[in-house]
Amino acid sequence: MSEIDAVLGAFHDATRCDAAIWRGGEGLAFPVVEAATAAISPPPIEFLPTPLEPAKTWVSGGRELLVAAIPGPRPAWVALGPCNAPDFSLALHMKYLLPVAQQYLQAAVEVEHAANELAERYEEINLLYTISEILGRTLSLEEAAAIILREISETVGARRASILVHDRVTDTLQVVAAIGAAIGDIPPIALDDDCSVSAGVFRSLHPRIVEGNDQGCPAETPYRQGAMLSVPILWTTPRGGEPLGVVNLSDRRSGQPFTAGDLKLIAAIATQIGTAIQNARLVRASLDQQRLQQEMQLAHDLQMRLLPDPRVVHPDAKAAAKVVPAESVGGDFYQLFPLGSNRVGVMIGDVSGHGYQAALIMALTMSAAAIHAQTTADPGETLGALVASVEEELATTEMHISAFYAVIDARGRRLRYANAGHPHAFVLHANGAFERLPASDPPLGMMPGSPPTADAPWDPEGDLMVLFTDGVSDARGRDGKAFGEERVLAAIGANRTKAPEEIIAAVLATLDRHTGDTPRRDDLTIVLLRS
Numbered sequence: 445m446s447e448i449d450a451v452l453g454a455f456h457d458a459t460r461c462d463a464a465i466w467r468g469g470e471g472l473a474f475p476v477v478e479a480a481t482a483a484i485s486p487p488p489i490e491f492l493p494t495p496l497e498p499a500k501t502w503v504s505g506g507r508e509l510l511v512a513a514i515p516g517p518r519p520a521w522v523a524l525g526p527c528n529a530p531d532f533s534l535a536l537h538m539k540y541l542l543p544v545a546q547q548y549l550q551a552a553v554e555v556e557h558a559a560n561e562l563a564e565r566y567e568e569i570n571l572l573y574t575i576s577e578i579l580g581r582t583l584s585l586e587e588a589a590a591i592i593l594r595e596i597s598e599t600v601g602a603r604r605a606s607i608l609v610h611d612r613v614t615d616t617l618q619v620v621a622a623i624g625a626a627i628g629d630i631p632p633i634a635l636d637d638d639c640s641v642s643a644g645v646f647r648s649l650h651p652r653i654v655e656g657n658d659q660g661c662p663a664e665t666p667y668r669q670g671a672m673l674s675v676p677i678l679w680t681t682p683r684g685g686e687p688l689g690v691v692n693l694s695d696r697r698s699g700q701p702f703t704a705g706d707l708k709l710i711a712a713i714a715t716q717i718g719t720a721i722q723n724a725r726l727v728r729a730s731l732d733q734q735r736l737q738q739e740m741q742l743a744h745d746l747q748m749r750l751l752p753d754p755r756v757v758h759p760d761a762k763a764a765a766k767v768v769p770a771e772s773v774g775g776d777f778y779q780l781f782p783l784g785s786n787r788v789g790v791m792i793g794d795v796s797g798h799g800y801q802a803a804l805i806m807a808l809t810m811s812a813a814a815i816h817a818q819t820t821a822d823p824g825e826t827l828g829a830l831v832a833s834v835e836e837e838l839a840t841t842e843m844h845i846s847a848f849y850a851v852i853d854a855r856g857r858r859l860r861y862a863n864a865g866h867p868h869a870f871v872l873h874a875n876g877a878f879e880r881l882p883a884s885d886p887p888l889g890m891m892p893g894s895p896p897t898a899d900a901p902w903d904p905e906g907d908l909m910v911l912f913t914d915g916v917s918d919a920r921g922r923d924g925k926a927f928g929e930e931r932v933l934a935a936i937g938a939n940r941t942k943a944p945e946e947i948i949a950a951v952l953a954t955l956d957r958h959t960g961d962t963p964r965r966d967d968l969t970i971v972l973l974r975s
Contacts, residue, residue: 448479448548455544456481459537461527465545468492468519484523487511492521499538510534514546517553588720589621593691596713597623600706602693606630606667607677608642609689609721617642617690624695625666633663640664641674642690649685651675651711653702669695673702675710679718688721747773747803750810752780754944757788760854761975764944766952767967768915774967775802775843776913777810781817786855789817789826790973792866792911793847796887801841802967808834809845823849823862828894831864838889845888848881848911852902854975859902862895864888868917868929872940874906878933904975908944910936915968916951921958931958936972944972 452463464480468489477486486492487502492511499512507526514520522545524534589607597605604624608617616632617640637643639661641654656670664672672694678685691714696702747769754763757780765778775795783789791813795802812833816826827849831838838844848869850861863869865887871879885895910933917929932951939950948970955968 448545451544451548452479452481455537455541459527461524461534461537463541464523465514465549466521466523467549468521478520484509486521486523492519499535508534510538512538512542514542514549516546516549518549520545520549586620589717592713592717592720593621593623596691596710597693600673600693600702600710601697602673603695603697604667604669604692605694606692607689607717608633608646608692609677610635610646610687617646619667620689622667624669630666631663637661637663641668641672642692645674645676646687646690649676649678649687651707653707655701664692667692667694671696671701673706673710675707675714677714677718677721679722680715688718691717747807750807751778754780756780757782757790757973760786761788761852761973762944763788763790763971763973764948765969765971766948767969768964769803769967770915770964771799773800773803775799775806776915776967776969777806778911778969778971779810779813779817780973781814783817783821783851785853786975787851787853788973788975789823789849789851790909790911790971791817791847791849792869792913792969792971793845794866794913794915794967794969795845796843801843805834805837805841805843805845808837809847813849817849821851822897823851823860824894824897827862827864827888831888831894835889844886844890846883846913847888848883850881850909852909852973852975854902854904857902857904859900860897861900862897864895865890866911867914868910868912868932870910870933871900871902872908872910872936874903876937876940878910878937902975907974908936908940909971909973911969911971913967913969915964915966916955916970918966919955919959919968920962920965922960922962927955927958944974947972 448465455463462482462484464484465478466486467476467478485504487504491500491502493500493513495513495515497513499510502509502511509523509525511521511523514522522542524538524541593605593607605622606619607621609620611618614632616634618632619627619630622630633640633643635643635646640663641652641661642664645652652674654672654674660668672692674690674692676687677689677691679688691710693710751767754765757763760782763780767776767778775797777793779791781789793809795805809830812830816829820826820829827847846865848861848863848866850859852859861881863881863883864885865883867883869881871881873879881900884898912932917927917932919927931954935951935954936947939947951970
């Protein structure tokens with residue numbers, strides 16, 4: 445039993461009145477019964493009142509009926525009578541029944557309309573679902589675009605179609621998928637091309653339906669024949685829609701023009717394509733970032749392998765060193781050379797700046813130092829030969845190197861050194877006093893020539909060579925204050941009786957407490973040596 449049958453039954457039980465609803469339609473000679481509580485024959489069409497007319501009385505087979513038109517989009521009538529109850533009034537009962545019948549028929553029309561709309565849009569809904577599945581797979585942008593374009597074209601019935609994506613480097617629209625033409629035959633379209641429909645849609649962010657008699661653009665000939673539907677591909681951001689490309693459809697099989705419904709469907713799909721494009725870009729950016737991080741880690745590992753193992757000077761000396769680049773690679777370095785006859789060479793350097801350029805200069809300098817330290821015993825001459833080897837690279841990059849190089853002769857109890865602009869070079873004596881080994885020349889690369897060599901006594905039983913770079917003393921804490929040279933020396937002095945590697949560990953622990961989570965701004969290096 446339908447809802448209206450139930451309503452009429454309840455009405456009959458309450459009023460003891462028979463009732464019927466008839467509906468009409470184009471080509472009907474008589475009304476058709478929609479629902480009734482009794483076999484009530486409908487009157488002829490010509491008798492039935494219109495919605496603008498009052499209810500009419502109709503007598504049929506001894507029955508007196510009151511018939512009224514039901515307002516609404518389709519012809520329909522309600523009839524009452526007779527009533528098996530005292531003191532009844534057909535007019536009064538009609539007053540109550542007519543709105544109920546009108547509401548029912550309106551609801552029925554809406555349900556039918558929704559069902560028809562759903563049936564008509566089934567293919568489009570199925571297309572949106574299909575495209576969602578396509579984008580959910582791990583496909584490349586080009587592969588996904590080709591599949592999506594094929595699905596769209598089949599649904600809309602277009603023989604020619606294309607998806608163009610904005611290339612940020614060339615600032616052009618480039619085809620990533622096409623139907624009816626080879627991708628290689630479609631040239632890129634400049635965004636300022638006034639002739640191109642695609643460029644205009646991309647610039648305006650508004651879709652267009654271009655009629656077939658409009659003059660076409662030569663660049664769009666491969667994917668356009670006659671009328672064309674062009675829709676921007678957008679990526680929605682908090683600032684609005686960001687244009688990413690354009691989707692075009694043309695040459696419809698049915699020959700019918702594109703409609704507002706087609707435009708609405710393609711606009712919905714274009715939003716999904718925009719999400720796919722943006723996701724593809726984010727994935728590529730993430731992969732590029734991962735690749736860069738891997739390469740930087742590899743560069744870091746290679747640079748650390750260039751630095752000598754402190755054990756290379758054993759048994760003539762006990763050394764320890766620590767290098768921490770501000771980035772994956774840096775410009776700080778040290779060198780240790782066993783020179784024979786209880787002599788060892790120790791060098792520290794700081795290339796201005798940090799990062800890849802500094803790391804390149806650092807690698808060249810270390811290679812040159814390894815050669816020149818073996819050819820001359822004079823530290824000043826060694827640094828002079830060193831700068832001559834890298835002066836072209838220093839001039840090209842506008843960099844310089846603060847460098848300190850010492851040759852410690854334990855048997856002769858003598859220290860010979862040359863200092864080119866390196867501020868932190870000391871000897872810590874057994875009594876706890878620090879002796880600075882001052883710079884006599886500016887950093888290498890700032891002026892020609894070799895720095896002079898200086899001499900100092902060396903006590904192999906009690907002296908400790910202390911070398912570090914600005915990255916240690918200039919490290920900033922949470923309050924923005926530098927760690928300071930005094931704190932570095934105090935931490936070293938407080939642990940001077942320990943092994944060199946233990947002293948360095950103590951200094952770095954103190955430094956970490958000072959800096960906390962403050963980002964490191966410069967490379968840091970510490971080298972300690974006893975002979």
